[in-house]
Amino acid sequence: MKNGRIKILQASVDAVTQKEALENIRLFLSSSDGHQIVTLNSEMVVACEEDAQFRSVVEAADLIVADGMGVVCASSFLKKKRNSPFFDMANLVLMPFYEIFSPEKIKDVLPEKISGIDLIHAICTSDFIHDKKIYLLGAEEGIARRAGEALKVRYPQLKIVGAESGIRKVFSRKDNDELIAKVNASSPDILFVALGAPRQEKWIYDNLPKLSCVKVAMGVGGSFDIIAGKISRAPKIFQMHGMEWLWRLLQEPKRVRRIYNATFKLAWLIFRERKDKIEG
Numbered sequence: 001m002k003n004g005r006i007k008i009l010q011a012s013v014d015a016v017t018q019k020e021a022l023e024n025i026r027l028f029l030s031s032s033d034g035h036q037i038v039t040l041n042s043e044m045v046v047a048c049e050e051d052a053q054f055r056s057v058v059e060a061a062d063l064i065v066a067d068g069m070g071v072v073c074a075s076s077f078l079k080k081k082r083n084s085p086f087f088d089m090a091n092l093v094l095m096p097f098y099e100i101f102s103p104e105k106i107k108d109v110l111p112e113k114i115s116g117i118d119l120i121h122a123i124c125t126s127d128f129i130h131d132k133k134i135y136l137l138g139a140e141e142g143i144a145r146r147a148g149e150a151l152k153v154r155y156p157q158l159k160i161v162g163a164e165s166g167i168r169k170v171f172s173r174k175d176n177d178e179l180i181a182k183v184n185a186s187s188p189d190i191l192f193v194a195l196g197a198p199r200q201e202k203w204i205y206d207n208l209p210k211l212s213c214v215k216v217a218m219g220v221g222g223s224f225d226i227i228a229g230k231i232s233r234a235p236k237i238f239q240m241h242g243m244e245w246l247w248r249l250l251q252e253p254k255r256v257r258r259i260y261n262a263t264f265k266l267a268w269l270i271f272r273e274r275k276d277k278i279e280g
């Protein structure tokens with residue numbers, strides 16, 4: 001899905017709706033190659049500024065969806081007519097209010113937010129899933145297995161063929177080779193990887209060619225933790241208004257630095273990029 005790909009700072013993202021993303025996934029599953037899906041959130045946009053390797057891994061992905069209102073707002077803001085830095089700053093500050101009162105104003109570039117966890121559920125309820133096998137890799141001991149069980153309760157038709165924790169599993173080459181052999185032995189079509197960004201994206205990029213049956217591999221961040229019930233997802237009102245970061249901060253205060261990167265640092269980088277363009 002490299003048509004319609006846009007840039008947010010140095011990161012790339014595809015302007016697709018969830019429905020279009022699912023159509024792409026259907027095509028990926030019917031082809032003979034492996035495909036990588038990236039769910040790009042605000043923190044990853046900042047990471048792309050600082051990590052050239054991560055940036056090229058994201059760019060190489062077959063589908064990159066906008067995982068968060070921060071990414072959707074950023075794309076819209078960067079497209080708006082360039083005014084003075086003062087008006088730009090005012091516009092940036094107003095973004096969350098546009099989001100609440102006039103959401104169509106910020107969906108002029110990226111049509112919607114597609115969270116990794118929503119995409120998992122959408123895949124699990126799609127009409128192409130019935131004969132596909134799913135493998136869950138990542139998260140702390142037992143969480144992937146619990147997430148698999150929870151998915152199975154919710155979607156009894158699902159074929160979950162394996163679940164493996166992610167902590168320390170892929171550090172040594174031997175561990176990694178064993179893991180690849182294990183995944184290959186259950187020949188999944190879809191692999192969800194929860195190793196946290198950017199590790200999960202880099203891991204998929206490096207290992208997808210060795211995973212002979214996998215047609216779709218997607219980094220899913222903390223989704224297994226939520227599906228397994230280890231942490232709770234932000235209430236709908238937080239999700240709708242791009243405030244999931246606040247919910248996560250309340251649940252896990254030690255994420256404060258990461259949340260700062262995903263909010264204030266991203267806003268500052270975007271403002272600076274526009275200011276340079278106005279003055280340049």
Ligand code: UDP
Nearest residue numbers: 138139140166167194195196197221222225
């Ligand atoms: N994780 C892992 N191995 C690692 C780092 C993280 O299995 O080396 C798991 C972690 O337990 C969590 C998931 O990766 O289940 C996502 O972590 P994080 O909260 O950083 O992701 P986010 O949702 O913020 O993208």
